[in-house]
Amino acid sequence: MIDHKYYYSISQAKAEIFQFIEVWYNRERIHSVPGYKTPVEFMEMYNQEVA
Numbered sequence: 778m779i780d781h782k783y784y785y786s787i788s789q790a791k792a793e794i795f796q797f798i799e800v801w802y803n804r805e806r807i808h809s810v811p812g813y814k815t816p817v818e819f820m821e822m823y824n825q826e827v828a
Contacts, residue, residue, distance in 0.1 A: 784790035803816050811819040 784793070805815060807813045807815055814822065
């Protein structure tokens, strides 16, 4: 993402990188280790088991 994009300011870069991490990486991208769940889904499942 960073290598192929020109950012006009540091604040623009921070905003777009934050958007990428928080919206796609943490909420939509599935991971194989926690049973093909997103990190958010895995944490919700973990918190329910612990409670």
